[in-house]
Amino acid sequence: MSSSNTLFPLGGPVDENDIVGxxxxxxxxxxxxxxxxxxxxxxxxxxxxxxxxxxxxxxxxxxxxxxxxxxxxxxxxxxxxxxxxxxxxxxxxxxxxxxxxxxxxxxxxxxxxxxxxxxxxxxxxxxxxxxxxxxxxxxxxxxxxxxxxxxxxxxxxxxxxxxxxxxxxxxxxxxxxxxxxxxxxxxxxxxxxxxxxxxxxxxxxxxxxxxxxxxxxxxLPLPPISLAAWLDYIKKKFEDRGICCNEQTIQEIIKISGGHPQDTMLVCSEIYYLLLETGERCLSLEAVQLGTQRALASLTPVFDGILDELGPAKRILIRLVQEASLYERGTHPNEIKRMIDMLINKGILEKMERGTYNFVEPLLKDYLLKVI
CATH class of the missing domain: 3.40.50.300 (P-loop containing nucleotide triphosphate hydrolases)
Structure with missing residues (x-):
């Protein structure tokens, strides 16, 4: 269980008060x-x-x-x-x-x-x-x-x-x-x-x-965490530490992290410690952007490891980021499907309607945009 003194718990199971929505x-x-x-x-x-x-x-x-x-x-x-x-x-x-x-x-x-x-x-x-x-x-x-x-x-x-x-x-x-x-x-x-x-x-x-x-x-399908639940949770957490915030800035955090539980906690945590270091007492869009950069920096070794293990399937992620067709000339469609299925099974992609795919962790997509 996470420590009750940890504002945004990371790295393991959390206690009842940090299970959101x-x-x-x-x-x-x-x-x-x-x-x-x-x-x-x-x-x-x-x-x-x-x-x-x-x-x-x-x-x-x-x-x-x-x-x-x-x-x-x-x-x-x-x-x-x-x-x-x-x-x-x-x-x-x-x-x-x-x-x-x-x-x-x-x-x-x-x-x-x-x-x-x-x-x-x-x-x-x-x-x-x-x-x-x-x-x-x-x-x-x-x-x-x-x-x-x-x-x-x-x-x-x-x-x-x-x-x-x-x-x-x-x-x-x-x-x-x-x-x-x-x-x-x-x-x-x-x-x-x-x-x-x-x-x-x-x-x-x-x-x-x-x-x-x-x-x-x-x-049973695991339900997604609603925007309203994240808004209430993040707002309360920051305000409990005397940091003022508004709905717009919190929505930006959720948009960047995609509401992924661990990544949302990480971005919020980095923003919080950034505010402590700078002495700021209000959450701003600039703080959100800088905190996100710090979160991405801490995730770089993790994402590098994920990509290194994917081999040729890494091309699928790159083409998805580039909004290009996943089916490329010279590669058999069955091979493309096999790689997509592997990425889904590894929890990297999720299949949406009409054969479209999303990143489970939007921060991984942001990382790829910076390195390709």
């Missing part, structure tokens, strides 16, 4: 999960999925549900994934973030060992637990069953967030989705919020008729 959506997710639905949300990184998920878990926990969150992006092996799931579930009982580490490392005192053993009562293990010799397959199978087992024993509803879920195949290998579905589909006290940043893969996993998770979860 999505209260109705939050209430809907919370109600659906509390009623036992599983949900899938997808969209590019840094648009607020994880913040929404963690806030939903916070509210469900307050209502008495058990909750767990696992980020697949942070693990690289089947054993690590199994351990992460087990730890996240057992934290509801033990209050320890890494219960497995505590058990595997041995408990320092007999008293602490007894207390932990009591907290794990009723969760019978089908193997010697914890045991470094336990096979990865057995540990993973136990991890997939644990949300339901824990919920039944403690008479709770369990809600589990699985972030970057499309990475399961990278971690575990082919067949993982079929295996996970076989465990999840018989669970009536545990349900799941699946998150993913690779829209093409996530949509295939949950909407492909030949896929294991076909129609397992309700697919």
């Amino acid at each position: 999505r209260e109705d959506f939050l209430k809907s997710i919370q109600a659906r999960l509390a009623d036992g639905q599983s949900i899938m949300l997808t969209g590019p990184r840094r648009i607020g999925k994880t913040s929404l998920a963690l806030e939903t878990l916070r509210r469900l926990k307050k209502e008495g549900c058990y909750v767990a969150s696992v980020d697949f992006f942070r693990v690289s092996t089947k054993r690590e994934l199994a351990t992460a799931i087990i730890d996240a579930c057992l934290e509801n009982r033990t209050g320890i973030r890494r219960t497995m580490d505590a058990l595997m490392g041995g408990i320092k005192t007999v008293t602490n060992a007894t207390k932990l053993a009591m907290k794990l009562q009723g969760l019978e293990f089908s193997f010697s637990f914890p045991d470094k010799e336990t096979s990865d397959d057995l540990l993973f199978s136990y991890a997939l069953d644990l949300p339901q087992k824990l919920a039944v024993v403690d008479k709770k509803q369990m809600v589990v967030v699985l972030d970057e879920f499309q990475d399961a195949a990278r971690i575990v290998g082919d067949g993982v989705f079929k295996l996970m579905r076989s465990h999840f589909q018989v669970q009536n006290k545990a349900n799941y919020l699946f998150l993913g940043s690779k829209e093409g893969l996530m949509n295939n996993i949950f909407a492909g008729s030949d896929q294991a998770f076909y129609r397992f979860a309700t697919i």
Whole structure:
């Protein structure tokens, strides 16, 4: 979570007060999960999925549900994934973030060992637990069953967030989705919020008729943040620090950033620190322009890295910036379509109506205009 002292939080999940314009959506997710639905949300990184998920878990926990969150992006092996799931579930009982580490490392005192053993009562293990010799397959199978087992024993509803879920195949290998579905589909006290940043893969996993998770979860589109919500949020933030602002200047910030959550926060943050440095107490269009330049400068290494990874597909972005036809002579239309699809799956472009495409981050477009 972001620090409450940070005016415009950057770089990670934000707390409730910095989730902009999505209260109705939050209430809907919370109600659906509390009623036992599983949900899938997808969209590019840094648009607020994880913040929404963690806030939903916070509210469900307050209502008495058990909750767990696992980020697949942070693990690289089947054993690590199994351990992460087990730890996240057992934290509801033990209050320890890494219960497995505590058990595997041995408990320092007999008293602490007894207390932990009591907290794990009723969760019978089908193997010697914890045991470094336990096979990865057995540990993973136990991890997939644990949300339901824990919920039944403690008479709770369990809600589990699985972030970057499309990475399961990278971690575990082919067949993982079929295996996970076989465990999840018989669970009536545990349900799941699946998150993913690779829209093409996530949509295939949950909407492909030949896929294991076909129609397992309700697919919900992440709503855009309205102009009115951004206006209210940014105005309040600046005014809380004694900085006067008007609607025109705030609208310019939103126009430049496109309302992209992370980029809008970054531009606002740079403007704020610029005003602090200059001693200005009013938000001006000049400050917006200078703050945007500073934001672009900080994003240059990020955008350079993105472009370096794209290879030939970079040409598509350049032609889009130049407002030229995306289909060029000498390149087969199927190859062009493949590159466009890759850019969409990477969260760089979004498809609009009538075959037109927009940059997910307008600041990337501004950057390209400066370097081409």
